[in-house]
Amino acid sequence: MGAEVNPETDELKSLPLGDLHEAANARFGGFAGWSMPITYPLGVMKEHLHTREKAGLFDISHMQLFEIAGKGAAALLSRACPLYAGSLATGQSKYTLFLNEQAGIIDDLIVTRLGDERFMVVANAGNAAVDEAHLRELGKDFNAGIDALDRVFLAIQGPQAADVLQTAGIAGTDLEFMHGYEPQPGWFMSRSGYTGEDGFEIGLPEADARALVAKLLADDRVTWIGLAARDSLRLEAGLCLHGQDITPEIDPVDAGLTWAISKQVRGQGGFIGSEALQAKLAAGSGRKRVGLKPEGRQPVRSGATLVDAGGNPVGIVTSGGYGPSAGHPVAIGYVEKALATTDSQVFAEIRGSRIALHVHPLPFVTHRYHKG
Structure with missing residues (x-):
């Protein structure tokens, strides 16, 4: 996990809750242009095992939330990604991809339908600027607004995550896996994660986030987990890291990700990279x-x-x-x-x-x- 320096300032960006991580004696390092908590005093091994056994709390505010809204929102996403966004049920989340014309993977992301004409897109930190430029360029041809949201983004992962949230009085623990919704204005919550465990990801304003963190950490089953354990957890779970396991030079066929693209979508095309993907599917890997x-x-x-x-x-x-x-x-x-x-x-x-x-x-x- 090498540092990627912000090209505009040559400095790493700080998380909104950075002071909380400093108070928790986190060891920081650079990742995707951000100064991130890599480990806490518990150490990588124990942080990893704690998440598998109880509930780990991750600050993933380096990732980017985009709200896509308007009459053309579904059509825009169906052009940008190999999916029929309009076929998603309200509340349904879908793992999908941004592809280039060669069917290389620009980014992997999760799209959640919030309403008839509203969607939430969760994108990776290192690709946030590229993803936003990509969406805005495509959006010129669609009646849809693109809003890069300023939110703290937290993940709570592990077999006791749902019970912890219930104990804290947080709604949403009845969500099914890969579903999301807005529990209150300015909040976005989904049952998903990057560890292979049950868990939730919650985007919310900073003031609300500070109150939520204090409430969660008051539970003995919860502790901060750093980026190093997040990586070992996702690696054991066989989940891809963009920039390493998938890149713009790797297509979904080689990456074994065609399961994320329905046969109907593959056949009918219409998304960026569809012709290249069809050719790759026909030729084999x-x-x-x-x-x-x-x-x-x-x-x-x-x-x-x-x-x-x-x-x-x-x-x-x-x-x-x-x-x-x-x-x-x-x-x-x-x-x-x-x-x-x-x-x-x-x-x-x-x-x-x-x-x-x-x-x-x-x-x-x-x-x-x-x-x-």
């Missing part, structure tokens, strides 16, 4: 995104070249680290299609030595999303 389990205890990090037994390049590791819940190192990467089968062996070349890895099913730990 030469490489696949897979889980990788290194032998031994040494993690294999992103950027490591993968080779076969003969030393021939066959892929690359895009994310890697230690999986505290899995109990062993875990990684995600791309390998040649012929090797994308469970237990196929490849080798990572690291500083002149080789570490054996086996292709492993994703996720590394079972998802525990709320099923109703």
Whole structure:
């Protein structure tokens, strides 16, 4: 997680609740142009396990909320993304993508329908400016307003998240997984997350956020969780990090994300990148995104070249680290299609030595999303 410096100021932006993280003795680092809490005194391992066992609180205010509203809102999103936004039920959320004309992934995001002509889009921090410019350029052809919202964005994740919110008197715990709504003016809440656990994401004004944080942290089951544990949690859950596992040079076919695009949408097209995606689907993929389990205890990090037994390049590791819940190192990467089968062996070349890895099913730990 390297720092990305704000190109306009050459300085990292601060979170609205930064003083709360300082008071919690967070260790900060740069990520996507923001100064982010990377770990707290509990430490990465315990933060990770606490989230799997109880409820972790994450400040994800570096991410961007966009409200898309107007008669052309659904049509705009259906052009920008491979989905029929108009077919979403009110309150329904959908994981989707911004594609370029080559079907490369500009960003992955979640779209929630709030009403007949209103949608909420949650975009990644590092792509917020690109996403906004992309939407505004496309929006010139549609009768729709695009509002980049100024909100604190919090996530509470873990098996006790719903009960914690109920205890705190927060409405919305009856939401189904991948559904969202506005519990009060200026708030947006969805049952979703980036850990593989049940949980909620809540966007709200800063004053409300401070009161909510104080209420949640008063519960012994809740503690702050930093960006490092967020990364190990999502990695175990087999979830992609844009800029590493998916990029504008990687398409949904290679990335194994065509499940997010219905067959009807694929066939009828109309979205940016549809022709390139159809061509890729017809030609098939030469490489696949897979889980990788290194032998031994040494993690294999992103950027490591993968080779076969003969030393021939066959892929690359895009994310890697230690999986505290899995109990062993875990990684995600791309390998040649012929090797994308469970237990196929490849080798990572690291500083002149080789570490054996086996292709492993994703996720590394079972998802525990709320099923109703």
